[in-house]
Amino acid sequence: MVAKKPRVVVAARSAGGGGKELEEVDEALLAMHINRERTDTSADDLGDLDLTAEGEYRDFPGEHVTIPGGYSRVVERLAAALPPGTVRLGLRLRRLKWGGTPVRLHFADGAPPLTADHVILTVSLGVLKASLGNKDTAGVGAAAIAFDPPLPPFKREAVARLGFGVVNKLFMEVEAVAPSEPEEVAGVQPAAAGFPFLHMAFRGHVSKIPWWMRGTESICPVHAGSTVALAWFAGREAAHLESLPDDDVIRGAHATLDSFLPAAPRWRVRRIKRSGWATDPLFLGSYSYVAVGSSGDDLDRMAEPLPRGPDAAADERPPSPRLLFAGEATHRTHYSTTHAAYLSGVREANRLLQHYRGGANHTT
Numbered sequence: 001m002v003a004k005k006p007r008v009v010v011a012a013r014s015a016g017g018g019g020k021e022l023e024e025v026d027e028a029l030l031a032m033h034i035n036r037e038r039t040d041t042s043a044d045d046l047g048d049l050d051l052t053a054e055g056e057y058r059d060f061p062g063e064h065v066t067i068p069g070g071y072s073r074v075v076e077r078l079a080a081a082l083p084p085g086t087v088r089l090g091l092r093l094r095r096l097k098w099g100g101t102p103v104r105l106h107f108a109d110g111a112p113p114l115t116a117d118h119v120i121l122t123v124s125l126g127v128l129k130a131s132l133g134n135k136d137t138a139g140v141g142a143a144a145i146a147f148d149p150p151l152p153p154f155k156r157e158a159v160a161r162l163g164f165g166v167v168n169k170l171f172m173e174v175e176a177v178a179p180s181e182p183e184e185v186a187g188v189q190p191a192a193a194g195f196p197f198l199h200m201a202f203r204g205h206v207s208k209i210p211w212w213m214r215g216t217e218s219i220c221p222v223h224a225g226s227t228v229a230l231a232w233f234a235g236r237e238a239a240h241l242e243s244l245p246d247d248d249v250i251r252g253a254h255a256t257l258d259s260f261l262p263a264a265p266r267w268r269v270r271r272i273k274r275s276g277w278a279t280d281p282l283f284l285g286s287y288s289y290v291a292v293g294s295s296g297d298d299l300d301r302m303a304e305p306l307p308r309g310p311d312a313a314a315d316e317r318p319p320s321p322r323l324l325f326a327g328e329a330t331h332r333t334h335y336s337t338t339h340a341a342y343l344s345g346v347r348e349a350n351r352l353l354q355h356y357r358g359g360a361n362h363t364t
């Protein structure tokens with residue numbers, strides 16, 4: 001995430017005096033930090049996070065950066081090294097027959113099937129959960145992949161136990177509206193001030209601000225001086241945001257801005273753009289977390305290729321890995337990130353190289 005300049009504004013509200021007021025402010029500040037943590041982890045309820053596994057998580061060294069032109073530039077650059085025609089887009093996997101060689105891939109919309117010696121599967125944990133076909137995935141059948149034979153119990157259990165939450169971004173194009181005469185505040189120059197880095201502690205019950213807006217910790221310009229402001233939402237608020245018409249979102253944003261920034265200039269939202277990761281059938285959520293009842297071992301199980309190797313004690317050659325797994329949910333220490341996705345892809349490519357060449361292990 002992009003570093004933000006801290007500025008905390010507590011929503012103005014008259015309250016009883018002294019201790020009660022302080023208590024309310026304490027609670028509001030705590031809720032603000034909880035909301036920040038919910039977006040960082042994607043857990044709707046922080047009580048669902050396994051804190052031991054959280055201790056295994058490692059930040060990648062260095063600054064957070066925004067890739068000019070978007071993340072696809074990285075993928076395009078990597079793909080440019082491949083022979084033309086190697087990458088085929090727009091094929092939606094529906095059935096994966098991995099019981100023998102070759103592996104057979106069947107696609108939606110009548111696209112011709114493909115065969116392969118090895119398949120590295122990188123669909124999201126959300127899509128894998130939908131593919132388990134248990135009662136929690138009712139209604140997402142269109143996203144599911146049929147595994148033939150079904151995934152073995154150790155893999156299914158890891159998929160089921162790990163957490164996969166929803167985080168959405170709401171981008172708002174904002175504009176400072178010149179204050180009308182009575183509202184004018186001496187010395188405020190809307191254009192010069194720019195939209196503030198607003199971190200929000202919702203104190204008490206501010207009735208005009210909708211519940212889902214109270215789940216966001218901040219509304220900040222995407223960079224200092226920008227007229228595009230960004231708010232992050234997690235869990236049920238993120239899912240609800242996906243269901244709202246634009247007008248309702250803008251109304252909720254206005255109620256929030258009017259409450260936190262009552263002095264001139266008045267900020268109005270002109271246009272919005274938001275992600276919809278929960279309802280997108282190719283994702284069905286945003287990123288993984290280690291839920292209570294799961295552990296870092298489950299992330300390792302996610303990474304194990306199929307068929308599973310023999311016991312260390314057995315004097316057998318490991319089977320040829322037919323179905324391999326990569327993606328953020330397969331990385332024990334960097335899960336939930338793009339670098340986990342990248343590093344896990346390198347890991348699986350090296351697994352195949354090792355299989356054929358017995359070469360050095362470059363896994364990360």
Ligand SMILES: Cc1cc2nc3c(=O)[nH]c(=O)nc-3n(C[C@H](O)[C@H](O)[C@H](O)COP(=O)(O)OP(=O)(O)OC[C@H]3O[C@@H](n4cnc5c(N)ncnc54)[C@H](O)[C@@H]3O)c2cc1C
Pocket residue numbers: 001002091092093094122123124127143144145167168169275277281282283285286287326327328329335336337338339341
């Ligand atoms: C709001 C938000 C903010 C984030 N911020 C950051 C950040 O600041 N830093 C960071 O490092 N990470 C961030 N992440 C996380 C990062 O985006 C993910 O961890 C990463 O994209 C995961 O990559 P992946 O390849 O594992 O899976 P995905 O990106 O989920 O890719 C899975 C692919 O599988 C495809 N697919 C699914 N089903 C099928 C099917 N049936 N057939 C064919 N293809 C299929 C999908 O189309 C998709 O291309 C953020 C994520 C979100 C949602």
